[in-house]
Amino acid sequence: MTAKAERWALVNGEFLLPDGIRRDVAVMIEGETVGAVVDAADRATLGGVPILDLGGRLATPGLIDLHVHGGFGYAFDRIDELGTEPSVPAVLRRLARSGVTSAQVSLVSAPVPQLCARLAQLAVQDTARVDGAQFLGVHLEGPFLAVAQCGAHDPAALCDPAPADVTALLRHRDLIRMVTLAPELPGAIDAVTRFASAGIVVAAGHSAAVVDDLMAAQAAGLRHVTHLWSGQSTTQRHGAWRVPGLLEAALASTGLTAEVIADGRHLPPHLLEIARRCLGERLVVVSDGTPGTGMPRGYTYQLGAVQCEVGDGVGMVVGADAFGGSTATLPRMLRHLHDELGWPVAEAVATVTSRPAAVAGLGDRKGAVAAGMDADLAVFGEGFRPWGTVLRGRWLAADDMDDHLDHPSGRTTA
Structure with missing residues (x-):
């Protein structure tokens, strides 16, 4: 009640x-x-x-989750996952009971026409229920991602950001609040400019970029980096020369915000500490929650066309040594940061409240x-x-x- x-x-x-x-x-x-x-x-x-x-x-x-794909058996990229009610209000209701009061719905990579159809469905889904977390809009994690850094995304669904595909997605600009893309892809800089001009937060992720790629994208309007260390290039050798990858460029950047998955599985404490020291108040925590959140070990679920299962406190891609998203909620991540790693309460909580509110442009109302x-x-x-x-x-x-x-x-x- x-x-x-x-x-x-x-x-x-x-x-x-x-x-x-x-x-x-x-x-x-x-x-x-x-x-x-x-x-x-x-x-x-x-x-x-x-x-x-x-x-x-x-x-x-109230906690704010900028990157969540579903939970409790429901996937946001599938209609009526359990056949009982639409996925978005079902998950938003459960998130609210855990302290998450606002959330961006994340969709995994799929062909652009399929994404557009799903966006049209989400536009008419009842997301304004009084007992559910506020629906902040949609985060498209793909399909403009690098195959070499696909992670749990279906490589067959990935593509370069062709102008026609960007135009098709921008017809849903009122619903899309964030887009993650690989800035090194052909056409990516133009896509960054167009998405950013539409008021959409553009993030770099699942990318083989080097430092110049990220700097060019930032100049075009890119503002955020998706889950550090997960699906990101690192330092490359060009002959005798070392060239920073997306990870190092993000950690050394000025002005960019970045997120981590602080579930105690994706990143060991030392990497979380590096992100904390490098980014300070620009560091955000996201759940990257999946349909496996809240489900028992061994439960299987889909991320797009990729089959995953709940492992030891984390999602795993079936048949591969790769994570399939998280199965932890934001309160569990706060427990990891504060109780297990010793971060001060105010600092840990800021990563899931005031900082994501600022990324989403809601700092005057939330956080x-x-x-x-x-x-x-x-x-x-x-x-x-x-x-x-x-x-x-x-x-x-x-x-x-x-x-x-x-x-x-x-x-x-x-």
Whole structure:
């Protein structure tokens, strides 16, 4: 169930605010917006509204996932994967219960006509459900990728960005929010210019590029780099000379943001630390979640035409030594970064809140708990285990929790 109160407050939490963690405040919810952050000891400021006692739990901005292909048996590039309901609202609902309040739907590589057909289907799918994470739009991961760095993408679906294909995709510009491509491909720089001019975030990924390719793409409007170390060229030898690949060029770049999959499987701690030191506040964490997220070991699923299965905490391409996306949610990645690697809470949480909000151009509305921002918050127990979510001003208990906000009287404290 969801809370229906228009005005209510969260109290007795460890609230992660822009200036750090505060325990002495209450967060006032006004409809779908954070109305104010007030002194919890001043009962007059609460105005007799319903109160939700967080029991000392951590409350952060709602999590934002910019790269997720599905979850819980559903794939975004397939209609009615389990035959029960459309995939996008089904996954968005489950994500919301885990603390993810906004998400970009990622589609794997496929022939451009097939992608256009899927985009047309997504345009009419019900993505505005009150109990689901906000649908931010679509991330096309391909098909303009390098065969040599295809990873879990079907090589037969990959192609150079021909002008006609770019034109076909741009007919869906209102839905597409991000495109990942390989900047070294013939026609890629023109494609970057056209996508960026349409307001679409262009990212480099699954690429055999060298430093000059990335610099040319950045000059044309490329802004982001997709999952560092996964599907990326590294330093090449040209005779006696060493030429930085996409990875080194991204780590040494100025102005580019980049993402990592921090599931404890894709990258060892030392590589995460390198990305952290090189990129600082430009580093973003994504789930790269797949239909295998939330499913048992041995469960098989498709990424486009590629068959994968859930392995030991990660997706694996069947019959190949390659990862098939992630099977971890963002809260599990926060647990890895903070509890296992020792990153400060504020820094770890920023990688899945304020930083992806900035990449998506939503930093004025999302990614912080402050007056005037969207009323999206995630509440966690120990080890970043989801306890509940404030989603557009409504309370959602985690999957195994009851609704703790009674209306109209609410759960009050003394």
